[in-house]
Amino acid sequence: MTALDLTGRKALVTGGAQGLGEGMARALAAAGAKVVVADLQHELGAEVASSLGEGHGSVRLDTTDDAGWESAVAETVDLLGGLDVVVNNAGVEITSLIVDLDPDTVRKQLDVNLLGTALGLKHAFRAMRPGGAAGAGGVVVNVASVAATIAFPGISVYSATKSGVDRLTRVAAMESGKLGYGVRVNCIYPGLVPTAMGAGLANDVAEIGLFGSPEEAVGAVIELTPSGRLGEVADMADAVVFLASDAARFVNGVGLPVDGGMGM
Template identity: 75%
Template sequence: MTGMDLTGRVALVTGGAQGLGEGMARALAAAGAKVMIADVNEAGAETAASLGDGHGFTHLDVTDDAGWEAATAGCVEQLGGLDVLVNNAGVEISSLITEVQTDDIRKMLDVNILGTALGLKHGLRTMRPGGAAGQGGSIINIASVAATIAFPAISIYSGTKSAVDRMTRVAAMESGKLGYGVRVNCVYPGLVPTAMGAGLATDMAELGLYPSVEAAIGAVVELTPSGRLGEVEDMADAVVFLASDQSRFVNGAGLPVDGGMGM
């Protein structure tokens, strides 16, 4: 197998019911992979069905250790293996630092950091020699350009995505040292006008940081050398690349897909 052809591989995508995760799932399927969508949103079942035969859906709360164990085992049982894991599920709650709420901090820590950590745990256990799949593979964590820039009202979110970057690099080193045969990388998406991205722009205006939603979006574009917002396909193509043999010597890396915003 060469290039971007993922025929014969099985991918599990968290948060794949909608938004960036849905785009990633569709791109992986288009490249030939069998895809298991894992989400708390039951609409993920419809998304999986729309991919065609040979794909699946599993309910998964990424903060639940036992849920992860069941999801990875179910992927192997239903689709025949696990070669690619995309830790995409995440949550962003905007707030000025002086107004941040304890429950909001905990939610972002749980989903963005704990959820990614558990994905790494069970992905590596499943893919390593002796695991239920045991053929090695690729884990792709979804960080954010927020991990590399100082943008207002997303301090906690930025911190959690910085943690995703650090966990990625340590996991890659552990996997290599222990002979797991699993590459671990992360992607830093720029702002994409999904429900989450549009919500962030609205929050910026409501917090008084910009005079309007349009001004908030304009500020992001002004910071981006490519002169536009990101598109779902931009992020999905990066994930397919990191899942494929084209990236076979890319490991422990953070790939900016942000139009240069975080340079």
């Protein structure tokens, strides 16, 4: 067994029906973990889980709903026989200039990105800590963003929520250690990836006049990235596998940039 072999681990991935979350679910499964795909798009999540092969599963989850989290974690533990890894990936980005902010879209990003992650930590801890439904400790990986580390125009609220995810991560790691939960908590800062969300961002910042075209917006991101390219789903998924694995056994309470150097 290598340090990146996750055979025997049981994982729950939120927002796992598409985009980065789907890639993370597939990478965890490829490393040997059994995976439950949790998503509001339950039918699509079920298709992803089915494509992973036998022993995987799916649950419907609104990450902003406390009772929904309790149910999803219970279903996961029942289906997989435990819970070792939770990936808080579900998120939403709504582009806007600060002068045009809509309180409803601000609240939506706060609810999904920040509250959803906080509830994920709550229920992961309750399940994984001694005496919990799983009770053997584990790993939580939160998905923040390079937007937490740079000042890119048009994504002020998204950036603020992802900065909040970073702070949640660090405090959660400290609480877990102080209370003897045995749960490591880290986050990743993905760079821009041309998923539906990433492509939407490029279109949106052009539409509100910050760039002349989506292609110009993408070019600006690449120019800020020492590696000279956009990120790929596999880049982010491999980082999650690493943090979930024994290779990262002494990595705790940190944010791992996976951004090609954009946020340095």
